[in-house]
Amino acid sequence: MDEVQIVERLKAKFGEKILSTYTFAGQHAVTIGPDSLREVLIWLRDDRELDFSWLMDVGGVDYLGYPGDDDREWRFEVAYQLYSLGKNHRIRVKVAVTDDSVSVPSVWDLWGVANWMEREVWDLFGIRFDGHPNLRRILCHDEFVGHALRKDYPINRRQKLLQPSEMILCERMEWA
Numbered sequence: 274m275d276e277v278q279i280v281e282r283l284k285a286k287f288g289e290k291i292l293s294t295y296t297f298a299g300q301h302a303v304t305i306g307p308d309s310l311r312e313v314l315i316w317l318r319d320d321r322e323l324d325f326s327w328l329m330d331v332g333g334v335d336y337l338g339y340p341g342d343d344d345r346e347w348r349f350e351v352a353y354q355l356y357s358l359g360k361n362h363r364i365r366v367k368v369a370v371t372d373d374s375v376s377v378p379s380v381w382d383l384w385g386v387a388n389w390m391e392r393e394v395w396d397l398f399g400i401r402f403d404g405h406p407n408l409r410r411i412l413c414h415d416e417f418v419g420h421a422l423r424k425d426y427p428i429n430r431r432q433k434l435l436q437p438s439e440m441i442l443c444e445r446m447e448w449a
Contacts, residue, residue: 274322276301279364282323287313292369302365304350307377310368314380317355317364325355325364328380331390333398334367337424347371349400353380376401397422 280294280301290309295302305313317325334350336342349370356363368377379402381388391402392411399420402408410417416433419426 274360274362276362276364279323279362283313283317283364286316300363300365302352302367304367304369306371307368310366311378311380311383313366314353314355314383317366318383322360323362324357324359327356327358328384328387328390329354329356329363331380331387331394333394333400333422335398335422335424349375349398351377351394351400370400374401375399376403378403379405381405396420399423 280303283303284291284294287305287309290305290313291303292306293304295304303313317323330353332352332354334352336345336348336350339345347369351368351370353366353368354363355366370377377400379387379391381391381402382404388405388407389411391405392408394400395402395405395408396410396412397420409415413421418432419430
C-alpha cells in the first residue's frame with residue numbers, strides 16, 4: 274500500500290475530521306483537529322494493513338507571519354511522523370491547534386517515546402499536552418521565560434543565567 278492509498282483510507286474512515294491533505298517532496302500528510310488525534314493515531318497504529326507501530330518524531334510548527342498564508346485558521350501545528358517497520362511506509366499526521374488554549378491530547382501512553390518528544394515541543398513552542406504525566410522543561414532551564422522557537426519570541430531577550438553555586442563544577446570532581 275502506498276501513501277496515496279493510506280491518505281484515501283484516512284479520508285474514507287474519518288471524513289470531515291480530516292481538515293486538509295498535502296504532498297511535499299514525495300511525503301503525504303493529513304491535518305486533523307486535536308479532538309480527533311488519539312482516535313486517528315490509534316487506528317493508524319492498530320489497523321493490520323497499516324501497522325504504524327513506530328512514532329519517529331513529534332515536532333511543533335509556528336506559522337505566525339508565514340508568507341502567503343493569510344487564510345490559515347490556526348497558528349500552531351504539532352506534526353507526528355509515523356512509520357511502519359513491517360510495511361515500510363510512512364505518514365505525517367498534523368494537528369491544527371485552532372484555539373487560544375494551545376493544547377493537544379498527549380499520546381505518551383500510546384508510544385512511550387512521545388513522553389520526551391512532547392516535553393520538547395512544550396518547552397520550545399509552549400504547546401501543552403493534556404494528560405502528560407511530567408510536562409516540564411527538557412532543553413531550557415527552569416527559570417527560562419517564554420518559548421524560544423515561537424516566532425514572536427524576542428530574539429535579543431536576555432535570560433537569567435545559573436549561578437556557579439547552582440552548577441556542578443568539574444574542578445571539584447576527582448577523577449579516578
